[in-house]
Amino acid sequence: MIGPGNQLPLRESVLFQAEGYFDGIPYRFVDDVAIEAMVQGKIVRFNDFDGFLRCRPTPTRPRRTIALLVAHVIFCCISLYIVEQRYSYLGLLGNPDTRALLAAVINSLPLIGLMGIFLFGRFSFGYCLSFYFFTVLLGYCWIVPSSIYGYDGRLATLSIVVSAVVFSVPAVFWRPDRPKFPEISPAHFELWLKAILIVSAAVLLAGASYNFKLAKLSEIYRYRDQIEFPKLLGYAIGITTGAFLPFAFTCFAFLKRWGYVALTVVLMFAAFPVTLAKLNLLAPVWLAFLLLLSRRAGARDAIILSLLLPIMIGLLGFVFQRSGLASSDLIFGTINFRMIAVPSMAIDLYNDFFSRHLLTYFCQISLIKPFFSQCPYAEPLALVMAKSYDFGALNASLFATEGIASVGPVGAPLVALACGCIVALANGASAKLPSRFVLVSSGVVLPAFLNVPMTTMLLSNGAAILFLLWLLTPRSLPPWAGADLP
Incomplete structure (x- = not known):
């Protein structure tokens, strides 16, 4: 039920022309500030949009969303296992045996617990971005047990899990007040x-x-x-x-x-x-x-399906290729390897490189670099990594660059928290x-x-x-x- 909040008296309505819907609740603006929402056949009036958000009923999450999240995790893990088998020849991935497979599942469980955020969080830009990062970080946790590199995998996994949580909580649950900004007519x-x-x-x-x-x-x-x-x-x-x-x-x-x-x-x-x-x-x-x-x-299920469906299509392409029904694994290579697995692999490579080399302390950022008398790396990090691992210009996400490369795995969660707060500002906008x-x-x-x-x-x-x-x-x-x- 709608709580008291700052609502005004109820009145019956026969016709209600909605200007928008939020979690299935029709609403319209009144006097450009107040909000009227249709709840259980009656109109509830709120002083502003934020009051409407605070007092709206908490929606129950359909079983379909839960099923989609579980399916997404399962197919991601299947895809990652095949990637490790298929692309081990690159010399960047281990070729896991049965014991390493079990270790990958166990190592991924803490991050899988993050799914609760996507069940109870409100849809927003931060929700979308957090889900995309969840997929990449899940991939990283999966490949760590079979990683061919010698850095401290336990510390790196703990850092990534904590970073994922402290990024996602503000990015999903914090929606700052919308700045007073003139709108286009x-x-x-x-x-x-x-x-x-x-x-x-x-x-x-x-x-x-x-x-x-x-x-x-x-x-x-x-x-x-x-x-x-x-x-x-x-x-x-x-x-x-x-x-x-x-x-x-x-x-x-x-x-x-x-x-x-x-x-x-x-x-x-x-x-x-x-x-x-x-x-x-x-x-x-x-x-x-x-x-x-x-x-x-709907937007919430659509963001899950936007990755789940391509991953499934890539796996289907791989099956066709192995069965001789397709001449190449272009679809699997483009989607499951390049789009999904490579960002996870980049975190592995950055962890390895910066466990043995100087941290940047953000000197790689062009706006900050002039304030450093000397930066350990004259070239962009993508080129530095390309020369070290012979895998092309290896760009990476904030978890690898602003996090691992700049402050190392210990300080990376603080950077992730700051980035999550920045994303929350987009939620307000x-x-x-x-x-x-x-x-x-x-x-x-x-x-x-x-x-x-x-x-x-x-x-x-x-x-x-x-x-x-x-x-x-x-x-x-x-x-x-x-x-x-x-």
């Missing part, structure tokens, strides 16, 4: 979206003047290292591909402006020959997948937007966070600009109504 919102498309096209055209190469996927790594953009243009391209275009795609899709959706898709595809980044090539398909998935399953909208518009930055440091994501890959766009988005657009139906 609903009447002018489409003009802003069209302006975003114009700016995006101009940025990509400028980028094309420095690099435009229609390369095969198998050849992009040969050419990508040769791309050099001016610094400001590099930032602009990252913001365009990570924030502007995904945001415009989502808004136009919710507004049902399909012609502009198609134009946005064209610009997304045009970003690939400029950047030679696979994520830019796959972005339109991935965003459309999230849009359809969230419409069918998007608190009054539909869950499905938040999920789809963040569809490009979510997987990027698994392979890119937090500071790079915020400054270079457009995450901070996306948070700002959420703040500017009007909360009373008619298409928002019904967008959060579970």
